[in-house]
Amino acid sequence: MRLLFLILSLTFTANTYALGGFDSLGESEKKILSQIEEQLGFKDPSNKIKSDIYNAISYVFESQWNSYWFGLTDLSKSKLTTDKNNGFYELTVNNKNNGTIFATFIYKPEVKQITIITRQVRHSTRKPVLERYQELKNNEAENKLIHETDNYALVRKKDYVDFSYFHLNSDTASVVYLDMRVIDVE
Numbered sequence: 001m002r003l004l005f006l007i008l009s010l011t012f013t014a015n016t017y018a019l020g021g022f023d024s025l026g027e028s029e030k031k032i033l034s035q036i037e038e039q040l041g042f043k044d045p046s047n048k049i050k051s052d053i054y055n056a057i058s059y060v061f062e063s064q065w066n067s068y069w070f071g072l073t074d075l076s077k078s079k080l081t082t083d084k085n086n087g088f089y090e091l092t093v094n095n096k097n098n099g100t101i102f103a104t105f106i107y108k109p110e111v112k113q114i115t116i117i118t119r120q121v122r123h124s125t126r127k128p129v130l131e132r133y134q135e136l137k138n139n140e141a142e143n144k145l146i147h148e149t150d151n152y153a154l155v156r157k158k159d160y161v162d163f164s165y166f167h168l169n170s171d172t173a174s175v176v177y178l179d180m181r182v183i184d185v186e
Helices: 002-024 027-040 048-061 126-138
Strands: 065-070 088-095 099-108 113-125 143-148 152-157 162-168 172-184
Touching: 002 048, 027 048, 027 065, 027 088, 027 099, 048 065, 048 088, 048 099, 048 113, 048 172, 113 126, 126 143, 126 152, 126 162, 126 172
Parallel strands: none
Antiparallel strands: 065 088, 088 099, 099 113, 113 172, 143 152, 152 162, 162 172
């Protein structure tokens, strides 16, 4: 019954966003997306770019989460402290269900693109991490094993900048998922 309620809730939330767009987001999500716009220095009066960014990182806002952001102007010795919009924004999120996520946003106005790099860090006991590793490794149609040792490995999703870094300790293990994507800024 709980599972059915969760599925219905997630479906309703996704459909509400699909129908309502940027305006249907919560105030916290809107605030973060507006900070990204301000820090990167692009203009988005229609909210389309912010909606595209939200769609790219929406999983960071699932469940309970807290975030912190910083830019290059936060470095005390940075020579960029006079530039308000310097094309860089780092968002860090602790998420109850999805672990710790680092999302880097880089905007280059001359090419009219925002590059988004996300890294999701997951810790666990060895068994679920090994199972996930075997699942990815054995799916040779979609993935390529880059390297493998007794306690670490790297798997890449073919034709994507999408990597899974695995590390095993004696009792625990971790996996870091990294991917990159671009959003065109018109």
